[in-house]
Every structure is written in C-alpha cells, then in structure tokens.
Amino acid sequence: MSDFSNSLAAFASALRAQAARLRHVSENIANADTPGYRRKMVSFEAVEEAGGERVAVGRVRLDRRALERIYDPGHPLADETGHYRGSNVDLMIEIADAREAQRSYEANLKMFDQTRQMSANLMNLLRK
Template sequence: MSDFSHSLSASASALRAQAVRLRHVSENISNADTPGYRRKTVPFETVENAGRDVVQAGRVKLDRRALSRIYDPGHPLADETGHYRGSNVDLMIEIADAREAQRSYEANLKMFDQTRQMSSSLMDLLRK
C-alpha cells in the first residue's frame, strides 16, 4: 500500500469517527429535555489496520453524572415532593463538542482532498 493510500485510509477513518461523534452529540441535544436521559459520549481508539494506525469510534458510554432534579408538581413523573429527574445534558457542552467535531471533520476532509489531488498530480507527471 502506498503512502497516498495510507493517508487516505487515515483520513477516511477519522471522518467516520467524527461522523459517529456528531451523531451522538445530536442525539444528546435532541434529548436534552427527556426525563431520565443520560448523555452519551464516544471515545476514540487507535487501531492497527494493514500495519498502519487508524482511528475509530469506541463503545458508547453513558455519562454517570447525577441527573438534574426538576420541580414540576404537575408533571406525570413527579414524586410526592413535586420533583422528577431530568437529563444530565448540558447544551453548552454539546454545542462545543459539535463545533469541535465539525472542525475536525473539515480538517480531515481537507487532508483527504489534498492527498487525492497530490496523487492525481503525481499520476499526471508520470504519464508525461
């Protein structure tokens, strides 16, 4: 496998991992008001593929921080004190994570495109 294909493979694996991360961040945002919902996090792992290291998303983990207690005596899930358990999703953290994942995705996409362009330029030079 050439250095170009190794570079493309590394970029593609990073793109897939960031896409998984973005999917879980969007799930967290959409479930921010769901009672009992725990925030999902996705760690990245380095895996060897054909003698080269690539990145992949690991197993989804649930955030073990305490769920917020919300006072709403009219809510169907409220206990005798009028509280129910909300989610532990912090929208500011999720927005920051989404922005970071988006920027990482864009950087890997640029690297993929530049590698492809360099490979194409090399083939043009070899044909002459």
C-alpha cells in the first residue's frame, strides 16, 4: 500500500513544481512591458526522500539575454539618445512555456487521480 502513497506524493510534488512554473510564467507575462525587467526561469531538481524521488523547484534564474533597446525620447527613462532598456520577455516563448506547464500539470493530475482510484478499488476488493 505504501507504493500508492509514494506515487501520490511524487505526483503531488510534480503538481507543485508545475504550479510554481506557471506562477513565474504569469509574472513574466505581466511584466513584459516593464522597463529593465528580466525574464525569470525556473528549474526542477530530483530530490531523494525516504519514499522515493520527488520533484522540487530549483533556483529561479534571471534570463541574461540583452534587454531590448526601445526608442522613445519622451519616456522618463530615456537616455540622451532617446533610448531606454525594455524587458527581455518574449510573449511567444512565455505562451509556449505556459502551455507546456499546463499540459504537464494536467498529465500529473490525471496520474494522481488514476493512482487514487486504483487505491480505492484495491481497498474495495480487500473489504469483500
């Protein structure tokens, strides 16, 4: 029976990790027009625990790509040439990351539910 609980714990950790990823993607999208904002990228790590491996959110890194130079002489942050630094968020990448995180979340949720149903069916069989 502990295999079921270990599986549920592994899927739950994966759900938490994908939720964290979606949170960072949504922050990136919300700050796409914020001057000087750098895209946040989340990484995952495998963590060994007594019941098996789990997924944990690793360090959040900032994207080191160059910030976009935007020409707007009237902007308060513009330099003497009329340019200021925008963000390095690419909305197409963020949408793709959000879709991938959503699909991973859904797959883990389905596996979590199937494991829970198998455990419930096993308990029903053992009661008979």
